[in-house]
Amino acid sequence: MRASFVMSGVASGIRRNMTMTVALVLNTAITLFFVGGSILASREINKFNHDYEGKLNVSIYLCPKPVQGQTPLGNCRSRYTDAQRTSLEEQFKKDPIIKTWAFISETDAVVRYRKTVPQIVGNNTTIGDLPASFTIHLNDIKKDYPTFVKEYRTQPGVSGTSSQSTVLKTLLNVIGRVRLGSFVLAIVVLIASVLLIANSIQVAAAQRKNETSIMRLVGASRWMTELPFMIETIIATFVGGLIALGLITLGKEFTLNNIFKVPVQNGVIPNLDANDILIAGGLGMMAGLVLAALTAFATLRFYVKL
Amino acid sequence: MIRLDNVTKVYPAGARPALDSVSLDIDKGEFVFLIGASGSGKSTVLRLLLREELPTRGSVMVDSRNVGRLPARKVPDLRRKIGCVFQDFRLLPKKSVFENVAFALEVINKSPKTIRRTVPEVLDLVGLTGKAQRMPSELSGGEQQRVAIARAFVNRPLVLIADEPTGNLDPDTSQGIMSLLERINRTGTTVVMATHDNNIVDAMRRRVIELDTGRIIRDQNRGVYGVGR
Ligand SMILES: Nc1ncnc2c1ncn2[C@@H]1O[C@H](COP(=O)(O)OP(=O)(O)OP(=O)(O)O)[C@@H](O)[C@H]1O
Ligand SMILES: [Mg+2]
Numbered sequence: 001m002r003a004s005f006v007m008s009g010v011a012s013g014i015r016r017n018m019t020m021t022v023a024l025v026l027n028t029a030i031t032l033f034f035v036g037g038s039i040l041a042s043r044e045i046n047k048f049n050h051d052y053e054g055k056l057n058v059s060i061y062l063c064p065k066p067v068q069g070q071t072p073l074g075n076c077r078s079r080y081t082d083a084q085r086t087s088l089e090e091q092f093k094k095d096p097i098i099k100t101w102a103f104i105s106e107t108d109a110v111v112r113y114r115k116t117v118p119q120i121v122g123n124n125t126t127i128g129d130l131p132a133s134f135t136i137h138l139n140d141i142k143k144d145y146p147t148f149v150k151e152y153r154t155q156p157g158v159s160g161t162s163s164q165s166t167v168l169k170t171l172l173n174v175i176g177r178v179r180l181g182s183f184v185l186a187i188v189v190l191i192a193s194v195l196l197i198a199n200s201i202q203v204a205a206a207q208r209k210n211e212t213s214i215m216r217l218v219g220a221s222r223w224m225t226e227l228p229f230m231i232e233t234i235i236a237t238f239v240g241g242l243i244a245l246g247l248i249t250l251g252k253e254f255t256l257n258n259i260f261k262v263p264v265q266n267g268v269i270p271n272l273d274a275n276d277i278l279i280a281g282g283l284g285m286m287a288g289l290v291l292a293a294l295t296a297f298a299t300l301r302f303y304v305k306l
Numbered sequence: 307m308i309r310l311d312n313v314t315k316v317y318p319a320g321a322r323p324a325l326d327s328v329s330l331d332i333d334k335g336e337f338v339f340l341i342g343a344s345g346s347g348k349s350t351v352l353r354l355l356l357r358e359e360l361p362t363r364g365s366v367m368v369d370s371r372n373v374g375r376l377p378a379r380k381v382p383d384l385r386r387k388i389g390c391v392f393q394d395f396r397l398l399p400k401k402s403v404f405e406n407v408a409f410a411l412e413v414i415n416k417s418p419k420t421i422r423r424t425v426p427e428v429l430d431l432v433g434l435t436g437k438a439q440r441m442p443s444e445l446s447g448g449e450q451q452r453v454a455i456a457r458a459f460v461n462r463p464l465v466l467i468a469d470e471p472t473g474n475l476d477p478d479t480s481q482g483i484m485s486l487l488e489r490i491n492r493t494g495t496t497v498v499m500a501t502h503d504n505n506i507v508d509a510m511r512r513r514v515i516e517l518d519t520g521r522i523i524r525d526q527n528r529g530v531y532g533v534g535r
Contacts (some may be wrong), residue, residue, distance in 0.1 A: 006411045007512070011399060149413035214396045218457065219415045221379070 009225035009228040011092035013204070014235070018201050021236050028240025028288060031186075031193040033247040039183040039275060040248060045179050047270040049172055056141050058163045060088070064106075064131040073159040080132065084157030088134070095151070098142040101136040108135065121129050131159060190291070197292055198299045201229055205304040230296045237292040248281050307465065307496050308355065313364035315350050315520075323362070324350040326520040333356060334464070334500065335457060337491045339507050340515035341531060348500035349515075354466050355498070357381050360533040369464050385416050389466040389495075391459025394474035394504040395450045397442040397457075398492040403429065404438040407457045414461055433454045433485055448479035452486065459490055466490060470530060474508065506529035 014021050018045065028295040063076035085103070092098050104112070109130035112123035138144045144164055153161050205212070212225040252272055256264050309333070315325040325347045326531060332338055342349045343445045355357055355360040357373050366373040369387060376452055389410075397406050407425045416424070429438055430484060432452040451471055468487065472480035484506055491497045503506060507514060507530060514529030524532075 004418070016400075113442055211398055211400070214384075215409070215413070217385060217390060217396065218410050218413060219382045219384075221382040223412060224382075239370075 005226055006224075008232065008285065010231045010235070013208070013228050013232050016206070017200075017204055017232075020204065022231065023245045024200055024233070025243070026238040027193055027196050028237045028292070029243035029247065031189045032241050032244035032281075032284040032288045033251070034182075034186045035287060036244055036248045036280045037251060038179075038186040038253065039281035039283050040272065041182050042179050042268065043276050043280060044207070044272055045175050048175065051270055052172065054165070057135050057137055058141065058145060058148060058161060060134040060161050061134065061159045062132045062134075063157050063159045063215060064126060075154060075156070076159050080157035081275075084134075084155075087159070088152075090150075092134075092136070097140070097147060098139055099139050101134050104133050106130060106132045144305075161245065167211045190287075194295050196289060197233055197295045198303070201233065201296055201299045205231060205300070217241045224299045226297075229235055229300060230293060233292050233296040234289060237288050241281070241288050244279035244284060244288075247275070248284075249277055252277060307336075307369060308498070310351070311364075311365045311367070311482065312355070312363045313366060315347075315354065315359065316362045323520050325354075325361075327364070328517075328520070328522055329364075330515060330522065330525065332496060334496055335491070335494050337488070337497045337510070337512040338499070338516065339510070339512055339514045339529070340498065341502070341507060341514060342490040344449070344502075345519070346517040347520045348517055349469055350520075352390075352498065352500060355467060356390060357463070358386060359449050364432055364508040367431060382413070384523050386390075386410075386461065387464050389453045389461075389463035391458050391466070391468040391471045393470040395442070395447075395454045395460065396451055397450060400493065401442075402438065403434060403440050403442070406442065406453055407460050410457045410460050425456075428456045428460045429457075432525065433482070436438075446479075447474050451475065451479075451483055455486055455490070457484070459495070462493075463495060465496045470501055471499065472501065472503055477505065484510065488516075506533040 010105075061073075062080040063078065064075065065079040066072045066076065090101075090211075092101050108126050109132065110125055110127050113125060113130055136148075138148060141163070149161050152158055212220075215225050256269070256271060260269050264271050310328050310330045313325055313328045314323050316323045328351070339349060346490075348534075350359065354361055355373065356369065357376060361374045365375075368384065371384060393437055398409065401409065406423055407428060408421045411421045426435075426438065429435060432455055434449060434452050434456065437445065437449065442453065445453065451453065451474075453454060455466075457466055466487070472483050472485070480503065487497055487499065488510070511528045511530070513527050513529070514524065516526075516532070517525035
């Protein structure tokens, strides 16, 4: 059978069921907007996670020189020794949970501190006021931090350990839940959409029952009568997918370039580029097309006898 | 060409069998009338030949194919070798005359070139010259039946099956349809026609098979409709 022949059947089918086709297109557009949006949100969150988990460090503070009349910190009796520092570094080298580390001497600490505070405060701080430390990057901060604390807190020459920002971690958790929610929503919309497709095909097939039975009598095979329905569904899904892509682009512009304009410009919230949108839209489209084709096929095979 | 061997057909909803041990043999090129009262089983015979129905018992052979055993995927192939015409024409209402006839060629994969050449020829043959672009709704009943015959005949089927093709037509128009079927028969196509029309049967003097409540009660060469009916 020739393509032009099938396509003329498809064109007339679409024309005849215009309202249904429009409903299908809009429904698919909204569904794929949700699916694509949820994929996009997920990418955004991954970037955010990546940016911040990458920046989350832990620190080991080394013993400062004891101050007269104050109880020494932790198990510090005296200032840490170079031997203790070297011994720690030897352990870091062998420790699988540690990725990189940097030593910050008492001098470095003060230099850094002075950069972050007003000059008048900075000038009152002298070398020795701030302890030397290691800034350490763990492979997996969530998993390995407790082990890290247990391993290093009580080592000779160590006054304590700390991790940055539990606030940030809470934030990441919340965002993770939002992502899960958007996925659940997308799946619900997707199910509704599959049911709508199945339903539309049944109605369309019933409408054209007379016609298809004549076709069958003249010797059309089953797939010849089914193909137009499948192609119609796929075209509707494709057009819906394109609209969804437009909606996703608009949605992204609106949220990231309007609502979150400043934090995005500062790099606090990572931006999303055309590539991300195409990936999200493309994945949504692909999922949509596969699902639509499968639904159409299954409906025609099992619920409609053409 | 066509052979029914002890065919019994019981419809799921039917109390008595629609066909009861029917055997018949139709050769290539024959013209056969199936007659009988309403409900005697004429349409059932034709539906079995088209595999619209399966026989309950017995075998139905068309062109040395056992139609009752034919797997579903081979049914289209069978139907491409059988042309069929019905009382209610069964044209595709959204397609023009040309497209309706072309459809039978499209399903067997003929090239657009062949279709453009063959369809007008057949339309000339059935007397529809110049009406190719009309829609079925713009034709008289007789003309619609001619389109149906053109569609049934366009790919030169082995058998043409006609179920009361003149049932909705006036005597003059019926006459025209009959001479058309006769011309088709002269090309070597086997024609099997169910009818109630005694005038037609009497005028044609062809083989007559008469059914009565699912049984063959008469099979006569050069027969007439029957006395006193
Ligand atoms: N789909 C069906 N389901 C149940 N019974 C049927 C069905 N089709 C036909 N019958 C029965 O089978 C018998 C034969 O029907 P058939 O249509 O073959 O008769 P016919 O000779 O063509 O009649 P008519 O001249 O009125 O067209 C009838 O008793 C009819 O009621
Ligand atoms: Mg009948």
